[in-house]
Amino acid sequence: MERVLKVPGIAYGGDYNPEQWPEEVWAEDVRLMAEAGVNMVSVNIFSWALLEPSEGVYDFSRLDRVLDLLYTHGIAADLATPTAAPPAWFFKAHPEALPVDRDGRGLAYGSRQTFCPSSPAYREAAVRMARALGERYAEHPAVVMWHVHNEYGCHNAECYCDTSAASFRRWLREKYADDLAALNDAWGTTFWSQWYYDWDEIIPPRATGAVPNPAHRLDWRRFCSDELLSLCTAEREVLAEAAPAIPATTNFMVMYNFDALDYWRWAPELDIVSNDHYLRSTDPESEIDIAMSGDLVRSLAGGPWLLMEHSTGAVNWQPVNRAKGPGELKRNALAHVARGADGIAYFQWRAAKAGAEQWHSAMLPHAGTDSAIWRDVVALGADLKALAEVRGSTGTAETAIVWDWDAKWALELPSQPSEAVRFLEVVRSWYEPLWRAGVAVDFVRPDADLSAYRLVLAPSLYLVDDAGAANLTAFAERGGTLVAGFHSGAVDQNCHVRLGGYPGAFREALGVRTDELFPLLPGQEVSLDSGGSGALWSERVRLAGAQAVASYTDGPLAGVPAITRHGYGTGTAWYVATLPDAGTLAALLHRIREEADVRPVLDAVLPPGVEAVRRRGAEADYLFLIDHAGAGAEIAVAADAVELLGGKPVLGGSVSVPPGGVAVVREPRAV
Structure with missing residues (x-):
């Protein structure tokens, strides 16, 4: 059964926590939600202690009244299972469910997500709660989506207790078909006398006196992701039994360097993919982070998705929590819509006056409705209503970037040639010039169907299995353009x-062979004969069919190729054996794109800081133009286009983007 979200247009709202406020405040909440154009809120996310005051004893009276109130006022509910925060009575009854960190330190309750993912007692209690909610509210007219848990793995991605150790061994026995010799081979346990003669000898990669076995550590990361996924699917299944037509989601966290979960494995288990995204105060161009995050989540979803949480202003968990500037709330929200979000939600509706997140911004701030944030929230509601027809439209990318959590985990294990190489930073350095050039990008896993793309980039694919490597090289052999970054293809899945x-894995396709790596020290650069420089990495590349496009001019590798191009089959394979400076990398990717006949969203050159994104609908295209620079712009568009936010036809074949503002243009279907 296909489960779809039954909310008209673009969903708009946020986390609603009425239990934190006297009941007389609720009437004001729903009145103001209507004023702001809110049509869906997430409820019950952290209410376990109130719903189940003691084991097996439920009190749904408050939640009944909340859901009835929302429905009466035309506001849909994304109803959460509150299992991210078990109550104190649970831990008093089941202290064994508390997690243990890598150093063997047991953690106490008194926060959120402080439980062992492998705990049978926790699993039983969480599934019981999900079943109770499903059975009680399956037919409630306010409930349009189940929100399973909240931010899985945000604080407890790994638990090293004995219960987790036993679960890890069960997971390993299944993966290796109960063949201990196969595990020993995969882990290379002849090194440092780590051979296992009995499954019970295997423990989690707890703190030791030296560097852990990388294959052991990698399988542990895979296990931890799967263990949390099994909790999510257990809750989802009992909800689906109770309410077969209601879709389920859980909120991902694909950026800000959260890497605990392999979301390629998670996404197919959900009816709707949703994501949380927060700006980092230290990022001077956070609009690039928003774009990259949106493209990755859209790729995980295979189409439209929901933004489940972001902030109206400052967050509360960074060393310095920056407020947003004028127009930034609107630009941030519509940038997510531009990249596929069919829903925009915030944490949270009303700013808390107590608790750990009391200084986190909200749709209704501490200052109330006499505030800039509130006025922006109301204006955004009107904008999203004007964009209702955009819902369901998709992306248009001809370029893909390979993103793989296995490769990220493996690259960042200890004892690499350079600990300065970080997956996310390398990928963003390649993504950024594409963003500046207005090129549409999807993200793909190594074994994905690549037939829709002209250009595939693998900036950082240290680990790749045989199937993924064969898929990528076959793409080039069949006529595509493949570009690999340094240290890619170095190791297999173990x-x-x-x-x-x-x-x-890419030697033959790239037409090169490297016999030694020369990672660069912090601050060190190497000059390139094509102009510009490289940082972070270099290696002694020997041509084996490829042509040198740029070579080092100084250092121990002077004269050695740094960037190469190789005709492979009917396609082309490039190798970038360093991290070029921003200008050099942008020029290189521009050349490669032109050769691959990959065009930006708009043929015209965009002013600096203006973002252009296109969504493709059933009958029209929707062009989002966002001015991050604050200078405004005049952009040529189709003569018979309509600017949706203003609701007016475009005159003279161009549209004005106000300084720091946004224009969304409906264009007739591009050929």
């Missing part, structure tokens, strides 16, 4: 080095 020279 972190075993691919012998015979680097870059391992």
